[in-house]
Amino acid sequence: MITGAHTILYAEDAEAARAFFRDVLGLAYVDANDGWLIFKSPPAELAVHPSDVPDSGKAELYLMCDDLEATVDELRSKGVEFTSEVINAGWGLLTMLKVPGAGQIGLYQPRHATAYDLP
Template sequence: MITGAHAVLFSTDAEQDRVFLRDKLGLAGIDAGGGWLIFALPPAEVAVHPAETGGACELYLLCDDVNATVAELRGRGVDMPGDIEDRGWGLLTSIPLPSGSQLGLYQPRHPTAPH
């Protein structure tokens, strides 16, 4: 039986991105050994979208109020330069990681599986 999900972010600066997830996003985690941090995530869902080619995966963090979440992250010192886009199905922005990667962040307007 499936008991959970494990997401992997590949990073050119893994240590800085781990510190960011811990200190700026406030994610709780454990040391899996040798300083290798694994972070707890809130409840998750998975969707399958049609595509011309397969193999791509994306990670989005969900929030109830994207404007309030962006303000809170900015208050924690996160540089949030992007605009919030209204995509109809939700309000979308991204969180820049120290490595230059981006984490998607959106306020869904559709029913979500964890709720």
């Protein structure tokens, strides 16, 4: 039986990215070996979107929140850089934020049914 999912974010500067998830987002973690941090993810869900063949198998990371405006304000106060304005995407309010050393990820407030809290 499947017991979990392990997400990998590739980073040019893994130490900076790890510090972001540890110190800015405050995610709990274990040290698997000599500073190789593995973070506890928030509750998660998986969506499968149709794609053209070149994008098949591609994965993206979007963090979810209940109040995007308040979350953006809190993260900005911690020095987080946002790479886009908040937009209404229909299915939710969306913005993108910079992960130091690892590009950008999405942050959104869903307006769709969610699966992360199903039993």
